[in-house]
Amino acid sequence: MSIIDIAAQIVKNESSESSDDNARTIILAGSKSVGKSHLLYSFLEKSDTPRETLVLEYSFGRKSSQKQSIDKIICHVWEYGGRLEMLKSVLTSIPLSKKFYYCVMVDLSKIKTIWDTLETSLQAVKENYTDTSNFPEIIIIGGKYDIFKNYDSEIKKFICTTIRSVALIFNTYLLFYSYKESHLLRKAKEMFYTIGFGTGVPLKEKNTNYAKPLIIPKGSDSWDSIGVSASTLEQVKLRHQSRIAPENEIKLEVKPLQRTHPEPILDSLVALKYEELRSMETYDPSIDEHLILLQ
Template sequence: MSIVDIAARTVKNETSESSDDNARTIILAGSKSVGKSHLLYCFLDKNDTPRETLVLEYSFGRKSSQKQSIDKTICHVWEYGGKLQMLKSVLTSIPISKKFYYCIMVDLSKIKAIWNTLEICIQAVKENYTNSSNFPELIIIGGKYDIFKNYDSEIKKFICTTIRSVALICNAYLIFYSSKESQLLRKAKEMFYTIGFGTSVPLKEKNTNFAKPLIIPKGSDSWESIGVSASTLEQVKLRHLSRITPETEMKLEVTPLHSSHPEPILDSLVALKYEELRNMESYDPSIDDQLILLQ
């Protein structure tokens, strides 16, 4: 049984204990090693040390209702740590409850990778849920602010302009975060606790000053405040890439997996398992040919 199958069965069992109104789903995706696991461990009050998320991790939190201790709110949390190119297929495998939050965490310390992370994560959620009745609330989290705050002032202003523009276009909430700064950690943890067990995203404060950590509730920003003309996502991309050259990665040539099962979902799960193998530290690229023969 695959990781997703086991997690889906757990979700079903836990959901049976609560009504749809008391169920939440949080999906957290984005940059690798930006602190996604650490933030979720803080939110769920886990004391053990986070380990690297290879592909997809599932956990849940449960909170009794204040009115009736029998009635429980269940928060299903999915963290994606695999290659972003596979995110779209992985999302199709995740069961979604009524209240749904999709969080994109970008590494502010790696400015050359910011656009790629934003673009892939946003495209994945749009392609999977635009025609669905369950389109999520979008939250953009800028991680590793403790490093970003020391960058050149003009670079910080430009990056903030890009991220604010994306958040405005996508009607998303925006918050900057660092596990090294207690105030930012507390605000992020409180936000997750409220979306996990409350009714909305609790961003009441607002800061648009790029010299400080951004915190902008959805619908509260404007092109005039950002300081650029109204733009499409493609125009924001062109403006961003005209100044920030994206990083080039040395990639191994991997033979794509062919569809070999009658149900597309099975091909997605097979791809997940292969991706998990390829992310292992002991992975040997020469094994790809053997993996293909196992289909």
């Protein structure tokens, strides 16, 4: 069985033992090697050392409830570590509970990748979940703040302006994080614990000073506070890229996979397997032609 098959069965089994109101789903996506696994391991209190997430990994946490009518609360956790271009197709295969949180972690230490991570990750969730009754709460997490805090003050201000603008447009929560700084790790861990087993996103305090770690609750920011005129996503993108050009990477063209199976989830699993092959260090680009012939 594939990872999604096994995880889906766990979700089904666990959900049958709890009501929809007491099952939560957390999806964490974003930059590679930014500390996603470390944060989740801390939240789930895993003692082993995090390993690299190549494509998609599932885990869950369980907490007994103090209410007599409820035995436990289940939190399903999905971490995506593959290429962001594949994220949209992966999201369609993840089973969801009624309470659903979508977290995007961007690497603040790699300023040339910030825009692509934000745009791709947020557009993927916007296009996949069009049902407003089950649209997730979105949280943007700026990772590796321990490095970012030492950058030039003008660069920090500019990056914070971009991220705050995107968070305002998508109506998200925002906080900066580093597992190397204990108070930031504690704050992020507490937030995950509350969305996983509590009543929702607990961010109440607010800091918009770019000289300190940002923490901005949803709906509490404004264009006047950010210091720019009201903007569309495209205008924010143009403003950002006018100063910080995208990272020049040679990207292999990933040809779209044709549907060849009777169930859509099988096509998603095939796409995941191909993505896993492409992520291997020994991957030979010429294998793309072979993969297409197998469709």
